[in-house]
Amino acid sequence: MRKKVVAGNWKMYKDKSETIELISGLKEKLSKFNSEVEVIICPPFTSIEIAKELLKGSVIHLGAQNMHFEDEGAFTGEISAKMLKSFGVEYVILGHSERRSIFREDDKMINKKVLKAVSVGLKPIFCIGETLEERENNKTFDVIARQLTEGLSSISNEHLNEIIVAYEPVWAIGTGKTATPSQAEEVHKYLRKLIEEKFGRSFAESMRILYGGSVKPDNAKELFSQPNIDGGLIGGACLKADSFYDVINSAV
Ligand code: 13P
Numbered sequence: 001m002r003k004k005v006v007a008g009n010w011k012m013y014k015d016k017s018e019t020i021e022l023i024s025g026l027k028e029k030l031s032k033f034n035s036e037v038e039v040i041i042c043p044p045f046t047s048i049e050i051a052k053e054l055l056k057g058s059v060i061h062l063g064a065q066n067m068h069f070e071d072e073g074a075f076t077g078e079i080s081a082k083m084l085k086s087f088g089v090e091y092v093i094l095g096h097s098e099r100r101s102i103f104r105e106d107d108k109m110i111n112k113k114v115l116k117a118v119s120v121g122l123k124p125i126f127c128i129g130e131t132l133e134e135r136e137n138n139k140t141f142d143v144i145a146r147q148l149t150e151g152l153s154s155i156s157n158e159h160l161n162e163i164i165v166a167y168e169p170v171w172a173i174g175t176g177k178t179a180t181p182s183q184a185e186e187v188h189k190y191l192r193k194l195i196e197e198k199f200g201r202s203f204a205e206s207m208r209i210l211y212g213g214s215v216k217p218d219n220a221k222e223l224f225s226q227p228n229i230d231g232g233l234i235g236g237a238c239l240k241a242d243s244f245y246d247v248i249n250s251a252v
Contacts, residue, residue, distance in 0.1 A: 004224065004251040005164060005208050005231035007040035007125055008226045008238025009065060009093055010047075019047040023054045027242030030059055030248075037251045040091050040125075041238070045079055052088045055062070063091030063125065066099060069112035081113075081120045092117050093233075095127045095151055107150035114151060118159035123228035125164045125233065126151055127212070132171035139189055140169075146209060148194060160199055165209045166233040167191060171211025181222045181229075184211045188228035217243055 014022060023041070030039065042063035043051050051062055068078040084092060093118065095110040110126075117124045128147035130140045144167065152163065167187055172179050179187075188209050196204035211223050212233030223229055231251050237243040 002206060002208050002230045003038055004037055004250050005040065005210055006037045006244075006248045007063065007091070007093075007164075007166075007210065007231070007233050008042060008244055009096070009212075009233055009235050010041065010043045010238065011065070011098070011235060012044060013239055014043060014047060016047065016050060019050055020054065022239070022241060023051060023060075026060060026244060027054070027058050029241055029245040033059060035252045037248055039248055042091065042093055042125075043206035048084070048087050048089060061090050062088065064089050064172075065093045065096070067092050067094075067113060067117065067122070069109065069116045071116075079124050081116050085120045085122060088111065090123060091125055091164075092122045093125045093127060095147070097168060097173060101170070105162055107147060107167055110151045111153050112146075112182065114163070115154060118162055123162040123164065124204060125166055125210070127166045127233070129167050129168040129170050129173075129213070135169065135171065140187065144187065144191065145194055148191065149198065150170060152198075157203075160203050161206065163207065165191065165195075165207060166212050167209060168212035174214070176214050176224070178214040178216075178219050179211070181226050184223055185228055188226065192228050207226070215247060217246035217250065220247045224251045 039065050040061040042065050064084050067081045071082050094113045100104045114124050128144050130143040134143050192204050208230040210231045210233045211229050215232040215234050216237050
């Protein structure tokens with residue numbers, strides 16, 4: 001049985017006092033939560049330190065939203081995997097479609113980041129997904145197969161266990177347009193088959209594949225109950241304690 005995961009990607013939201021408010025609210029809501037669902041929050045870099053402090057003794061895990069693939073150097077504005085690790089970060093989102101489209105990250109660069117992350121002990125939440133144009137041109141499976149193959153290229157079996165895959169169709173992100181449970185399940189099933197072909201059956205059975213894209217309290221339960229959907233990567237609905245908690249509860 002795969003343990004379900006619900007991860008919140010805060011994106012570029014929440015300053016320091018808003019971070020304190022949201023985490024306090026979540027901790028209160030989750031204080032009696034003893035389910036098998038793994039809960040992760042990924043605040044912006046500026047909130048990592050305070051988040052780590054506030055999450056002490058809580059069931060919530062901490063992730064970041066991006067990192068550079070070098071350990072250090074003249075890379076103005078960047079943050080390394082090693083730096084994140086030194087602040088007690090456990091997960092890192094890599095390959096998010098906003099990084100791919102706005103910041104021009106390609107599969108090669110994302111692969112370097114994935115390999116660097118696992119080498120320092122960070123667990124990647126590795127995102128893939130097609131655009132609307134790609135879907136309309138029947139390219140969905142080709143695109144996600146390429147993203148998965150290139151993004152996870154050269155990864156060792158030892159580190160493969162630490163990867164969480166997130167399927168986020170670009171057309172469903174922040175648009176209010178969710179993939180239907182059967183549309184999402186179709187892709188997740190295909191991904192699991194692909195993982196089996198590439199890495200073998202036991203990895204395919206154990207790897208968590210999350211769905212992301214306009215997941216809300218009112219659609220989460222149906223999505224999360226599909227056989228190949230192991231939870232979600234949540235944007236908008238993770239910015240309020242109430243709605244994030246309701247999404248988490250939909251995975252129970
Ligand atoms: P929304 O839930 O706001 O659509 O964002 C999804 C997402 O991009 C999570 O990484």
